Amino acid sequence: MKNCLFAGLISCILIAGCSNKEDGKDSKTALLKTTDPAPVELVDHPETDSFGHAIKKELAKKKELYDVAVIQSKEETLVVYKVKHLQRFKMKKIEKDMEKYLEGKYPGEDFILSSDYKIFLETVRLKEKIQHKSISKKEAEKEFKDIIELQKEKT
Amino acid sequence: MGKTPKTPEQQKYEKLEKQYETKRPLLKNVIKAFFVGGAICLVGQAVSYYYIYFFNFTEQTAGNPTVATMVFFSMLLTGFGIYDHLGQFGGAGSAVPVTGFGNAVISAAIEHKTEGYVLGVGGNIFKLAGSVIVFGVFAAFVVALIKTLLIQWGVI
Numbered sequence: 001m002k003n004c005l006f007a008g009l010i011s012c013i014l015i016a017g018c019s020n021k022e023d024g025k026d027s028k029t030a031l032l033k034t035t036d037p038a039p040v041e042l043v044d045h046p047e048t049d050s051f052g053h054a055i056k057k058e059l060a061k062k063k064e065l066y067d068v069a070v071i072q073s074k075e076e077t078l079v080v081y082k083v084k085h086l087q088r089f090k091m092k093k094i095e096k097d098m099e100k101y102l103e104g105k106y107p108g109e110d111f112i113l114s115s116d117y118k119i120f121l122e123t124v125r126l127k128e129k130i131q132h133k134s135i136s137k138k139e140a141e142k143e144f145k146d147i148i149e150l151q152k153e154k155t
Numbered sequence: 156m157g158k159t160p161k162t163p164e165q166q167k168y169e170k171l172e173k174q175y176e177t178k179r180p181l182l183k184n185v186i187k188a189f190f191v192g193g194a195i196c197l198v199g200q201a202v203s204y205y206y207i208y209f210f211n212f213t214e215q216t217a218g219n220p221t222v223a224t225m226v227f228f229s230m231l232l233t234g235f236g237i238y239d240h241l242g243q244f245g246g247a248g249s250a251v252p253v254t255g256f257g258n259a260v261i262s263a264a265i266e267h268k269t270e271g272y273v274l275g276v277g278g279n280i281f282k283l284a285g286s287v288i289v290f291g292v293f294a295a296f297v298v299a300l301i302k303t304l305l306i307q308w309g310v311i
Contacts, residue, residue, distance in 0.1 A: 003235040031204055117204075118213040150213060 024128035030121045034082075037127050039070035042141055051106060055079065058105075064094050069123040073144050076110040078151075080120045091115060114151050122147045184246055191245025195252045199225050222253050229254035233261040259283040 026035050039052030052072040059068045059081065067082040079102070083091055095113050102111045114120075126143050129135045135143070161169075203221040206212045212220065232238040238258050242249045249255060260280060267279040281288065305311050 003237065006235060031208060116214045118207045118217070121208065150211065153213065153216060155216065155219075 023125070024132075027121060027124045027128055030124040031117050034067045035069075035120075035124055036067060037069045037124050039072065040123075040127050040130060042071065042073040042137065042144060044074070051109075052077070055102070055106075059098065062094075062098075064090070067120070069120055069127070071123055071126065071144060071147075073141060076112055076148070078112045078114070078119075078123065078144070078148065080114050080116070080123050082117070082120060083115050112148060112151060116151065119147060119151050122150065187244060188246045188248030190248065191241065192248030192252055195225075195249065195254055198228075199252070225253050226257035226260075229257035230261045233258045234265070256284055256287055259287070 026037060029035065039056045041050040041052045043050055050072060052070040055077070056068050056070045059065060059079070064083055064087040065081045066084055069080045071078045079098070081098075083094060087094065095115065099111065099113055102109075102113075126140065126147065129143075130140055199221060202224050203214075203217045206217040206220050207214065210220075229238055232241070232254075238249070238254075239262075242255075242258065249258070260283075263282045263284070264276050264280045267275040267282075269275065270279075302311075
């Protein structure tokens with residue numbers, strides 16, 4: 001019994017150190033349920049150059065996905081999606097299909113696709129920061145670059 | 156060496172043995188192992204999400220720290236004597252996940268502590284878990300070799 005208590009105490013201490021993270025409402029649950037964030041467009045002329053909304057609308061129709069987030073910057077567009085649980089066996093095929101579709105529809109654009117929960121979470125966090133105007137456009141672009149870096153990391 | 160038919164004495168002994176052997180509740184054990192193993196994996200998933208949420212780990216890279224943490228947890232639990240009860244109850248459900256590896260390492264270390272730190276703990280700590288490491292590394296080597304060859308030949 002004493003040992004049980006001691007083990008419980010240690011695990012409590014281990015977990016307790018991580019409760020003071022500032023996060024918005026959406027990013028708190030972004031790992032667990034559908035968030036459906038609005039696309040972010042970091043382009044100079046949003047009226048003419050942007051296609052983030054169009055992509056999101058198109059991809060949301062896909063049966064295998066249940067959540068799509070898009071960040072469009074000047075050079076590249078990051079498309080993050082969550083795959084339904086039983087469809088995750090076909091993750092590679094879904095990614096290939098989407099890449100083909102996007103390249104066909106928007107030739108000349110650079111797309112980065114990811115189905116990673118972490119990238120999704122970071123996208124939602126960035127979107128919230130931009131919405132609350134807590135970071136400037138330059139900072140937002142830097143954070144976007146960081147997300148891309150994170151996405152490329154494999155080990 | 157071929158199989159020789161059983162002698163009458165052996166057959167008689169087998170009959171006797173069956174009388175005294177306790178019957179194992181196979182289905183019950185399997186269900187227990189399923190739930191204990193599932194619970195351990197649930198904790199592992201939570202740890203993995205913890206690393207994704209609070210640190211800069213992606214789903215791909217969160218695996219390594221998660222494994223390390225789970226092994227660490229099971230080492231603590233083994234040291235406090237809780238994992239033994241869990242293993243008694245859950246059987247394979249507690250041995251197959253990576254926590255079973257931590258249990259094998261630490262229980263061997265505890266057992267041989269009386270023989271001294273170098274020849275006792277140092278010499279015996281990987282008595283059980285050593286085979287896991289050897290065959291794990293070797294299997295990984297073989298798989299990587301096959302994959303490299305297939306990529307070189309342009310199959311995949």
